[in-house]
Amino acid sequence: MKHTLVAFAFLALAMGGCTTDTGSDRDASVATTVETFEWKLITTWPKNLPALGTAPERLAVLIDEMSAGQLKIKVYGAGELTGATEVFDAVSAGTAEMGHGAAYYWVGKAPVAAVFTTLPFGMNAQEMNARLHFGGGLELWRELYEPFNLIPMAAGNSGVQMAGWFNKEINSLEDLKGLKMRIPGLGAEVMNRAGAAPVYLPGGEIFTSLQTGVIDATEWVGPLNDQTLGLHEVAKYYYYPGWHEPSAAIELIVNKEAFESLPIHLQRMVETTARAINQDMVDEFNARNFSSLRSLVEEHGVELRKLPADVLQRLRELSDEVIDEVAGTDELSQRIVDSYRNFQREIQSWSDISEYAYFQARDAEGD
Ligand code: CA
Numbered sequence: 001m002k003h004t005l006v007a008f009a010f011l012a013l014a015m016g017g018c019t020t021d022t023g024s025d026r027d028a029s030v031a032t033t034v035e036t037f038e039w040k041l042i043t044t045w046p047k048n049l050p051a052l053g054t055a056p057e058r059l060a061v062l063i064d065e066m067s068a069g070q071l072k073i074k075v076y077g078a079g080e081l082t083g084a085t086e087v088f089d090a091v092s093a094g095t096a097e098m099g100h101g102a103a104y105y106w107v108g109k110a111p112v113a114a115v116f117t118t119l120p121f122g123m124n125a126q127e128m129n130a131r132l133h134f135g136g137g138l139e140l141w142r143e144l145y146e147p148f149n150l151i152p153m154a155a156g157n158s159g160v161q162m163a164g165w166f167n168k169e170i171n172s173l174e175d176l177k178g179l180k181m182r183i184p185g186l187g188a189e190v191m192n193r194a195g196a197a198p199v200y201l202p203g204g205e206i207f208t209s210l211q212t213g214v215i216d217a218t219e220w221v222g223p224l225n226d227q228t229l230g231l232h233e234v235a236k237y238y239y240y241p242g243w244h245e246p247s248a249a250i251e252l253i254v255n256k257e258a259f260e261s262l263p264i265h266l267q268r269m270v271e272t273t274a275r276a277i278n279q280d281m282v283d284e285f286n287a288r289n290f291s292s293l294r295s296l297v298e299e300h301g302v303e304l305r306k307l308p309a310d311v312l313q314r315l316r317e318l319s320d321e322v323i324d325e326v327a328g329t330d331e332l333s334q335r336i337v338d339s340y341r342n343f344q345r346e347i348q349s350w351s352d353i354s355e356y357a358y359f360q361a362r363d364a365e366g367d
Contacts, residue, residue: 047077156250161242187244
C-alpha cells in the first residue's frame with residue numbers, strides 16, 4: 001500500500017499572511033496533513049461481469065468520491081494480478097489489500113467457510129442478510145477468518161440461483177450418475193454422493209470446458225450472468241431451482257493490517273460501502289434476471305425444466321449428511337453450523353407466514 005502525505009498548509013499560511021506575523025497566527029496556520037491510500041482490489045470474477053464484477057468497481061468509485069480521493073482503489077479482474085483461486089491467499093499476505101469473491105471458494109482452508117456463502121436448502125438472500133447483520137453471522141465469520149489475517153464483510157448476494165445447464169434431461173437420480181458437473185461449495189460434495197463427478201472451475205473457464213466436453217453440465221449463477229457467459233450456446237436444458245445455492249453471499253475481504261492502518265472514517269466508509277453494494281447486487285439481480293430469462297427462452301430456444309421432486313428430496317437428505325460432517329470438523333465449525341441452522345429454523349417460521357404466505361395469496365389472486 002502506498003501512502004502519500006499531502007500538506008494543506010498553504011491556504012492557512014496565505015490566510016495568516018493577511019495579518020501581522022504573530023505567534024497566534026502561526027498557531028492557526030499549523031499544517032493539516034491528509035494521508036492518502038492507494039489500494040488494490042482483486043476479484044474472482046471476470047472483469048466487469050454484470051453484478052458480480054461491477055459491484056467492486058462501484059465500491060471503488062463510491063469510496064474515491066466519498067473520501068475525496070483519500071482512499072483510491074484499483075480493481076483487477078480474475079487473472080489480471082492473481083488467478084481467481086489465489087484471491088484469499090493474496091489478500092491474506094497483503095499482496096492486495098482487498099478481495100471480492102465468495103467464501104465457499106476457500107473450503108480448502110476451512111470446510112465451514114462455505115456456510116458464509118450458502119448452504120444447500122439453506123436461507124435465501126433476505127434471510128441470509130438478516131442472519132449476517134442482526135443474527136450473529138458476521139461475528140462468527142470474522143472469528144473464522146481472523147487466523148488468516150482477514151476481515152470479511154458481506155458485499156453482494158446473487159439471490160436464488162438456477163440449478164444449472166445440462167445437455168440431457170434429468171428425470172431421475174440415475175441421470176446424475178457419472179455426470180461431470182462444474183459446481184462449487186458443499187453442493188459439490190452432495191452431487192458426488194448422488195453419483196455425479198463434480199469439478200470446480202472459475203467462471204472464466206466454464207464455457208470452453210462445456211463446449212469441449214471436459215464437463216457435461218454446469219451451474220453458474222442465474223439468467224443474467226449465465227447469458228453473459230454464453231452458456232445457452234453450449235447446453236440445451238436450464239434447470240431450477242438452485243437447491244445448492246438458495247442465495248450466495250458475496251464477500252469483501254480486507255487485509256487486517258491494511259484495514260487497521262486506515263483512519264476511522266475510512267474504515268467506516270469501507271464497511272458502509274460494502275453494505276451498499278451488498279444491497280445493490282440483490283436489487284440488480286432481481287431487476288435483470290427475469291428479462292435475461294425471457295431472452296434465453298424466447299430468443300435462444302433454451303428449454304426450462306424443474307428438477308423432479310424425488311431428485312430434490314434425495315439431494316436434501318444428502319445435504320443434511322454433508323452439513324453434519326462439516327459441523328463435526330471442530331468446535332468452531334459446530335458453532336457456525338448450529339448458529340446457521342438455529343437461525344434458519346426460527347426465521348423460517350416467520351418467512352412461512354409472511355413472504356411465503358403472501359406469494360401464495362398473490363398467485364391465487366392471479367389465477
Ligand atoms: Ca453458483
